Amino acid sequence: MWMDHPGWVLFGTWVAALFTLGIATFLYKDNPVYKFCEAVFVGISAGYWFVSYFWQTLLPKLGYPFYAGVKTVFVGPAEWGWLVLLIPGTLGMMMLLRLVPKAGWIARWPLAFIVGYTAGLRLITFLQSNAMTQLQNSVQPVVRYNESGQFLGWESFNILLVTVGTFAGLFYFFFSQEHKGVFGRVARVGTWFLMITFGAAFGYTVMGRMSLLIGRLDFLLADWLHLIR
Amino acid sequence: MPSCWVNALVRCVIHALSPSVSVPRERARESRTLLRFFAPALLFLGLVAATVFAQAPNGGAAPRSVSDPQAADTKGDEGGSIMLRWTLSPDDSAGQVTGYEVFRAAKPDGPFKSVGFASRGSARFADGSTDDDSSYYYKIITTGPGGSTETAVIGPARSTAEWFNSNRANVLVIGLLISGAVLYYIASAKKGKKLFIRRIAGLEAVHDAIGRATEMGRPILYIPGIQDMDDVQTVAGVTILGYVARTIAEYDTKLEVPTSRSIVMSTARETIKAAFLSAGRPEKYSDDMVNYITDEQFGYVAAVDGIMVREKPATCFYMGAFFAEALIMAETGNSIGAIQIAGTAMPAQLPFFVAACDYTLIGEELFAASAYLSNEPRQLGSLKGQDVGKSIAMLAIAAGTALFTLNQILRAEWFASAGQWLKNLFIVN
Numbered sequence: 001m002w003m004d005h006p007g008w009v010l011f012g013t014w015v016a017a018l019f020t021l022g023i024a025t026f027l028y029k030d031n032p033v034y035k036f037c038e039a040v041f042v043g044i045s046a047g048y049w050f051v052s053y054f055w056q057t058l059l060p061k062l063g064y065p066f067y068a069g070v071k072t073v074f075v076g077p078a079e080w081g082w083l084v085l086l087i088p089g090t091l092g093m094m095m096l097l098r099l100v101p102k103a104g105w106i107a108r109w110p111l112a113f114i115v116g117y118t119a120g121l122r123l124i125t126f127l128q129s130n131a132m133t134q135l136q137n138s139v140q141p142v143v144r145y146n147e148s149g150q151f152l153g154w155e156s157f158n159i160l161l162v163t164v165g166t167f168a169g170l171f172y173f174f175f176s177q178e179h180k181g182v183f184g185r186v187a188r189v190g191t192w193f194l195m196i197t198f199g200a201a202f203g204y205t206v207m208g209r210m211s212l213l214i215g216r217l218d219f220l221l222a223d224w225l226h227l228i229r
Numbered sequence: 230m231p232s233c234w235v236n237a238l239v240r241c242v243i244h245a246l247s248p249s250v251s252v253p254r255e256r257a258r259e260s261r262t263l264l265r266f267f268a269p270a271l272l273f274l275g276l277v278a279a280t281v282f283a284q285a286p287n288g289g290a291a292p293r294s295v296s297d298p299q300a301a302d303t304k305g306d307e308g309g310s311i312m313l314r315w316t317l318s319p320d321d322s323a324g325q326v327t328g329y330e331v332f333r334a335a336k337p338d339g340p341f342k343s344v345g346f347a348s349r350g351s352a353r354f355a356d357g358s359t360d361d362d363s364s365y366y367y368k369i370i371t372t373g374p375g376g377s378t379e380t381a382v383i384g385p386a387r388s389t390a391e392w393f394n395s396n397r398a399n400v401l402v403i404g405l406l407i408s409g410a411v412l413y414y415i416a417s418a419k420k421g422k423k424l425f426i427r428r429i430a431g432l433e434a435v436h437d438a439i440g441r442a443t444e445m446g447r448p449i450l451y452i453p454g455i456q457d458m459d460d461v462q463t464v465a466g467v468t469i470l471g472y473v474a475r476t477i478a479e480y481d482t483k484l485e486v487p488t489s490r491s492i493v494m495s496t497a498r499e500t501i502k503a504a505f506l507s508a509g510r511p512e513k514y515s516d517d518m519v520n521y522i523t524d525e526q527f528g529y530v531a532a533v534d535g536i537m538v539r540e541k542p543a544t545c546f547y548m549g550a551f552f553a554e555a556l557i558m559a560e561t562g563n564s565i566g567a568i569q570i571a572g573t574a575m576p577a578q579l580p581f582f583v584a585a586c587d588y589t590l591i592g593e594e595l596f597a598a599s600a601y602l603s604n605e606p607r608q609l610g611s612l613k614g615q616d617v618g619k620s621i622a623m624l625a626i627a628a629g630t631a632l633f634t635l636n637q638i639l640r641a642e643w644f645a646s647a648g649q650w651l652k653n654l655f656i657v658n
């Protein structure tokens with residue numbers, strides 16, 4: 001393909017490198033170069049996502065199956081399963097009526113449908129993954145022995161810590177109870193557990209971000225400037 | 230030549246076994262040299278022989294095949310799975326079977342492709358990669374050190390989805406229990422029973438933050454996360470936006486809501502419009518308050534950062550689902566001196582919000598916010614009902630942990646059985 005030509009590859013690398021530096025100028029302050037890069041980035045990505053949704057969602061999930069279904073009616077043997085596609089198709093059309101000022105209110109119905117089904121669907125997902133699976137894994141003995149009956153001190157301590165943290169955290173997330181007295185003290189322990197967890201997560205995520213930075217510097221120094229190999 | 234090697238070998242073995250036998254000195258040196266040469270070879274040959282014989286304890290015969298193989302739809306599931314059952318090979322317990330490999334084909338005459346392996350002692354296998362509209366044929370191949378034997382073709386079998394997934398009956402029961410508690414407390418609240426909700430610091434600050442923006446004459450920036458409306462955090466974020474917008478309408482402050490999803494944009498516009506209407510200021514509403522930027526995560530954050538440094542909002546709200554852009558936005562907001570209130574249930578992003586924002590709603594506090602802010606009986610009852618769910622969870626953890634711990638200390642199987650029964654109530658298949 002013409003895009004694989006070395007000249008185009010070089011051109012692409014230069015464009016990417018200059019835009020990287022253009023976005024990085026924001027670290028100094030807002031400036032015309034950043035505004036230009038921002039506008040290009042937003043415009044291209046919005047266009048890209050529009051095309052992506054059209055070809056990867058709208059056509060394969062609605063357009064092609066609908067066309068194939070209608071075709072069976074005329075060519076045979078007739079199948080009627082495609083009729084169910086009229087529901088999302090109609091909802092989509094109703095959503096587009098937002099563009100017509102007098103019929104804009106019709107767009108509220110598909111929105112209500114989306115919010116409603118999200119609430120129902122996610123309730124089950126959350127109940128399973130965030131509640132039941134967590135609960136199942138939290139049920140374990142806080143005292144551990146190995147097969148020869150020897151007490152495993154560190155392992156027991158770790159499990160005890162997790163169990164206490166789980167309880168204290170749950171106390172913190174009780175909303176219908178004032179955080180006073182014993183309840184309040186346990187909830188405060190929960191806050192400590194949360195903050196320690198956040199501290200550890202902060203360090204862990206910063207490490208991940210450093211790898212992103214290194215990846216970008218690697219692009220600039222190796223792919224663009226060829227200063228490192 | 231070979232006879233010469235054999236003679237030498239015999240000599241050195243005799244010498245090795247009978248060190249007391251008197252032999253001439255040269256002959257003895259020759260024997261030691263030969264022994265050094267042949268000993269590793271002998272060892273190697275011995276190991277090879279041992280391995281070969283060990284692999285075929287029954288003289289190299291292939292294990293006998295499984296009997297009574299059956300393939301049928303997996304009952305009580307959502308489709309996409311066919312269950313295969315069989316009676317174990319008679320050689321299974323004798324250690325002559327390594328496992329059962331399951332092959333599948335779309336036609337009885339093949340071609341058959343492996344879809345999985347059941348280990349020795351297993352008499353069933355769930356093929357979870359089937360299409361409900363297709364028929365499948367199976368073969369079960371019993372493998373062992375001595376070879377393998379296969380069954381006749383089994384099938385056809387089709388997978389179907391049942392209306393009720395019996396494997397998840399426990400989810401239904403627990404869901405009904407929590408929903409029942411929610412409905413009960415909603416009904417109580419509607420009857421006038423006062424339901425207490427504890428103070429949430431981040432939400433107490435919402436009024437002050439809006440007031441500050443009003444006094445400074447600067448806009449309020451509201452980010453409802455970067456996920457679509459099928460994420461419950463976005464739903465929570467847009468719900469809180471409704472309350473914030475109503476207060477903004479009363480204060481007559483400028484509001485900006487850049488969104489990264491078109492449906493969120495539509496929902497946010499409807500929400501704000503309704504909020505302005507309920508505040509008695511419908512004329513103040515404008516579609517320009519809510520804009521779609523782009524679905525691209527970093528394109529979106531680049532634009533939001535630009536808005537922040539140019540418009541200099543006095544208050545920034547981040548309520549919803551966030552990823553790597555969380556820190557970039559919160560740090561930019563911090564750099565312009567805005568009061569920042571964040572709320573998310575994304576564990577990896579919470580630390581950044583805690584570090585860079587003035588107030589952070591942690592996890593479930595985000596979902597509790599709308600009830601807290603609105604003080605509506607329906608939402609308060611719902612919150613109280615959720616607390617009942619948490620109580621059930623805590624009781625179950627306490628009881629299960631106690632039972633398993635007692636089993637470890639007292640070595641009484643009864644405790645382990647009871648604990649396992651309790652644990653099984655929460656296993657999701």
